[in-house]
Amino acid sequence: MDTVLEAAGLGKQVSSPEGTLAILTDVTLAIRRGETVAVMGASGAGKSTLLALLAGLDESTSGTVTLAGSELTALDEDGRAALRARHVGFVFQSFHLVPSLTALENVMLPLELAGRRDARGAALEVLGRVGLAGRVGHYPRQLSGGEQQRVAIARAFVTRPDVLFADEPTGNLDAATGERIMDLLFGLNAETGATLVLVTHDLALASRCGRVIRLDAGRIVGG
């Protein structure tokens, strides 16, 4: 299987009142197409920063990231945005739905941004797939946490991304709902053949992934 996401010598430093702080140091990894990977570690271990760098949301201070054959670290903000539009989907802990848009409009958003004409049909189809066909006209505040996350998952998959990044996707949900959300996530992942990179504290969740990468103080300690 070919490599879809690769990091080499990746580092991130920020300046703080106490001097320079290294959040990530010399991270090197390669993730193959279709693989499911969990990134684990304690709070402050650098999980979210790694996710941000791998997805091109943030700029590294050293090293390179290659996503779907393009070197992210060589691109500017707009170049990275274009790459994200083509290859990446996101699911967040706090869902990040746009409160003024309905469930349908939220799912249509990435397609509209990509200028796709069939946004509505595609969004309706995915919403049906996540079991929300009857609630497409509801606003986020009218949906439960589990439903909101399902909308977010539908939004992530509607563009058929090569890589799906998920940041603590069950962190704000109770155990049973979290379980159902993960079933949905893994199910869709298997169906579409996407690569899943998942940041989590949850061992049970991590154990469903093909590979676990452990971070401690910004360095990979296992995986």
Place this chain on the structure above:
Amino acid sequence: MSSLPFVLRSLLRDLKSGELAVLLLALLVAVASLTAVGFFTSRVGRAVSQQAGEVLAADLRLESAREIATSYDDEAGRRGLAVARVMSMPSVVFHGEDSSLVALRAVGAGYPLRGRLRIADEPFGEPRATGSIPQPGEAWADSRLLARLGVPVGAKLSVGSHEVRVTQVLDYRPDQGAGFGDLSATLMINLADIAATGLVQPGSRVSRALLFAGDTDDVAAFRDWLKANKKPGERLQAIEDASPQIRASSDRAGRFLSLASLVSVLLAAVAVAMAARRYAARHLDNVALMKCMGASQGFVLRQTVLQLVAIAVLVTIAGTAVGYVAQAGLAWLLRDLIRADLPPPAATTAWLGLVTSVTILVGFALPPLLQLKRVPPARVLRRNLEPPPLRYAAVYLFAIGAVLALLYWLVRDPTLVSVVAIGIGGTFLALALGGWLLVKALAPLRRGVGVAWRYGLANIARRGRDSVVQIVAFGLGIMVLLLLALVRDDLLENWRASLPAGAPNYFMINIRPDEGEAIEAFFGERGLPPTELVPLVRARLTAINEVPVSEIRFQGDRAQDFVEREANLTWAASLRDDNRLISGTWWRAGDGGGPRVSVEQEYAERLGLKLGDTVTYDVAGEPVTAKITSLREVRWDSFQPNFFMVFSPGVLEDVTGTLITSVHVRPDQRPALVDLVRQFPEVTIIDLDTLLSQVRDVMDKAALAVQYVFLFTLAAGLTVLLAAVQATRDERRYESAMLRTLGASRRVVFQGVAAEFTALGLLAGVLAAAGATVAGYFLAREVFNLEYAPDPWVWIAGIAGGALLVGVAGVLAARSVVTQPPAATLRQAQ
């Protein structure tokens, strides 16, 4: 990525959710306020242009204070031109014991040669055009004159020693001039009647005009002939000369109203900036999310700009419509002052709305919205990631640039722009400083009040900058209204009170010198106070220091006006009590110093005259030259006959002039005046009380129009308040939930909000009252030379009005925030 459909959809969503409501409202107020004034000014301007062709009631008009020779009529007749004669003069008409000052116009056959008269059957009735003029023995009267005398059509009026019957109401004459008309009502009679009135005597204040009309080429040729052959003192007017002057006066009034509306625009712009900042802050997360999904910076920028363009178009249409409706109100308020039918405004005026909204959006809304482009996409993972902070210097530069551009576009006069910009800037700064001090002064009060007030006052202090902006916005609006409503009246009252009891209340002009003694005797017989008859000679200034005035460039319209008009000259042996010498020396009897003149100082300043200069007047065709030997200050409000130019004795005595005087007549002595006019018909009596009440009437109407424009300022103040409430909405919601969780009842939370806004309103009222008092004091002392006693009503009205207005508006705006159940709010805040 195709932006437009997406932008329109997201704009629609924002509109539906009310996110943009305050921004739209503020912009709407700005556009409506400027276009209202713009449409109105355009209508007046077009009325002026439309009537420019008939403003002379002829193609060519020869005017003179003296008899115009009939040889001109003959020459014009030979050239195939139509001719008509007109005479006009100020006079007094009587109906029983009631009298009124009128502009008497006697018109001859053929008048008007261009344009048509309009008459009606009853006062303020439906007018119709007519081709005729009043027949001998008839008169056509202005509605205002009939209203003032309280008489119907058909009434008989005494004009000098003649009696005429009013047969029609005069609605319009072409040469009345559009724009802002004169004070006196018109009475039109037939020229054939003028001799019978006995009003025209040597030296009386009569203006005669000869009107010509015909083919363009004939008129042009005749004009050249007239130029070569007319006598000194005869003034030739063609259409090209007449209209710029009228246009200038209506332009000035329009510019003033535009500047007044600019204040609302500035406040609305502040509200737009506040609303845009809040909009940007609320959209940081969404934009980060969109970037996360692949939206480029360019896309975000395009989206922002396109959204602003859509808003500009939307508000321009709506605001211009509101402005159009509002201008009708302005036209209605000023209907008596604009003596013309107003045509619809020029379509191009609508551009004003677009320019206003685009300028405000670019200057005030764009900078905060541009920040959205720079939101880091990683904000989706860490909410504390913000775009780089706004560069305030750049933002303010943008805003100031936008305001100056708009200002320049409105007034098109760089000097005026700088003066106004400095004035507005200074006022805003002074008010902001005052507001800041007031907010600071609230701190010690917190200890002595209950929980609701403490909470309210704490809020004002905590939101310091926003509080100051709101106080200034409302303070400014209320201040202007106080100035116009109360301080103006106070000034007028103070001025009246400053006049000595028994000051003259009637002027008498046009007294023939040979009747002087008879008039003095009449006064003695009827128990009127003895009076001083002052000689008056009319003359035209022809040269200063032997340079013809036609070759001198004078500064300002007023000076030009002084030079073009016939001047009133007098002579005196001694300096009057109400005159004070400020430089030079007065003459002594028989000092052999030759012809000398003493000049009123302001007049001297306008015309650039100095001690030692010589002035030459054309007095009845003879040049008279005198040297300026003193400058005087004159107390005009003594209501004694006073003059700009007082000559030394022995210069003008031989010229035929008239006498004038002023006298105090008690109400019970008024019948004597009727007898006086019957006995001396050519004497014109001017009732100062009536004149003053007419002046006041004009001032009231003008003030009402300005007040009307400043209502937009209050509306703009309200949008600032709404923007401030909106900006603090989330904070307030959270605080009120916290307070209620801690056990506060809804009532207490509500009272706290009410206390906050009432206190803000109180502060705005204090600021407004203080500002109005200071402005009143300054106007009284520096401009009108009056003592100014501060009016307690200014403070009562200002403070109570401010507290009520802001209190109610604030509570209404913040109501929904405090009525939400606390649990929902706290859950959302997580």
